[in-house]
Amino acid sequence: MTEYERFGEYEPSDRGKVGTALTFMFIGLGVGALTALLFAPKSGRQLRKTLRRGFEDAREVLDDWTDQAGDIARRGADLAGQAREKITPLAKAMKK
Numbered sequence: 001m002t003e004y005e006r007f008g009e010y011e012p013s014d015r016g017k018v019g020t021a022l023t024f025m026f027i028g029l030g031v032g033a034l035t036a037l038l039f040a041p042k043s044g045r046q047l048r049k050t051l052r053r054g055f056e057d058a059r060e061v062l063d064d065w066t067d068q069a070g071d072i073a074r075r076g077a078d079l080a081g082q083a084r085e086k087i088t089p090l091a092k093a094m095k096k
Helices: 003-007 015-038 044-095
Strands: none
Touching: 015 044
């Protein structure tokens, strides 16, 4: 008897299916892109230059996303602090 049978029906969640599908799609796109680059009619030097430029562009995009995520996190922390300042007096008044 498995633990799932002992403790009740096991119901798989549907939440992870979309994330898994997107992950495999991006992996497939990456493998396809690399394969296309490797079989492209370019010399080794040109191919390395193209790969280097692509890597640098991807790195710049990732840095931009990191900066944006940091800005959003800071704004969220500021909003949480403002909410805390407004709610603290109400909480103290309700305790009395």
